[in-house]
Amino acid sequence: MRSRHLIVPFLLLLALAATACGGSESSPDEATADPSTETTQSETSGEVDRTVTLKPKGNEMKYRQTEFSVAPGETVRLVFENTATSPSMQHNVVILTSNDEALFKEVGEAGTRAGSTNDYIPQEDNLRAQVLAYTPMSQPGETVEVTFTAPEEPGEHGYLCTFPGHWATMQGTMMVTEDAAA
Numbered sequence: 001m002r003s004r005h006l007i008v009p010f011l012l013l014l015a016l017a018a019t020a021c022g023g024s025e026s027s028p029d030e031a032t033a034d035p036s037t038e039t040t041q042s043e044t045s046g047e048v049d050r051t052v053t054l055k056p057k058g059n060e061m062k063y064r065q066t067e068f069s070v071a072p073g074e075t076v077r078l079v080f081e082n083t084a085t086s087p088s089m090q091h092n093v094v095i096l097t098s099n100d101e102a103l104f105k106e107v108g109e110a111g112t113r114a115g116s117t118n119d120y121i122p123q124e125d126n127l128r129a130q131v132l133a134y135t136p137m138s139q140p141g142e143t144v145e146v147t148f149t150a151p152e153e154p155g156e157h158g159y160l161c162t163f164p165g166h167w168a169t170m171q172g173t174m175m176v177t178e179d180a181a182a
């Protein structure tokens with residue numbers, strides 16, 4: 001009897017302790033989850049030096065904006081708003097390490113070979129090394145983006161869409177220049 005009386009309050013205490021623990025565990029989790037998300041967002045936007053937004057030219061296999069400038073070494077957020085309405089107008093933005101005309105063709109054709117499972121991004125190591133940054137492939141009406149660090153060296157970098165058949169006409173040039181510095 002004596003031991004039984006001791007056990008019951010002890011179990012009650014355990015149950016209370018467990019409840020208290022559970023309660024105190026869940027509220028800090030919620031408390032930390034929200035601020036950390038906010039912090040990540042503010043950190044991300046704080047780190048971005050420049051946001052560049054590109055769009056296609058109607059339902060053509062062309063970019064509306066065929067040139068943009070960034071400053072050396074800055075963090076660039078590249079947004080592509082696929083404003084096209086034709087279902088075949090899937091687009092991405094693939095930025096190259098140079099503005100070499102032959103490279104457009106190589107990367108464009110390699111993108112076609114890579115296919116949809118690889119998001120039309122070249123799989124060959126030598127060509128992947130020539131890709132500075134790329135957005136995911138976008139469906140008409142979809143917006144995609146990528147954040148990358150601009151090269152430290154001033155120069156010209158081609159960009160193209162690697163959706164099959166688009167590379168030859170869907171091209172532009174990213175200028176890395178001190179003139180673009182804020």
Ligand SMILES: [Cu+2]
Nearest residue numbers: 090091161166
């Ligand atoms: Cu395209």
